Amino acid sequence: MTLPLTLATIGLFVLVINALMFMLTSRITGVLGLGFRVDGFVPAFAGALVMSIVSLLLNYFLAGDLVANDR
Secondary structure: OOHHHHHHOOOHHHHHHHHHHHHHHHHHHHHHOOOOOOOOHHHHHHHHHHHHHHHHHHHHHHHHHHHHHHO
16 A cells, blocks of 8 residues: 555655654653663664664575575
């Protein structure tokens, strides 16, 4: 359902959704006293950006190993 919006914003929509998920996680862990804290949208957006880059790199390196092992 989010594909048209993601394509129209060139992936920026996914980063905004991930940032909102970081903020939601921060609120939930704050109530539970688990110590994860995000102080606003900009730090949450930066965290979402870092998470996306790390995910991209892990996908690139680990998926390549899985394909090589299948041969």
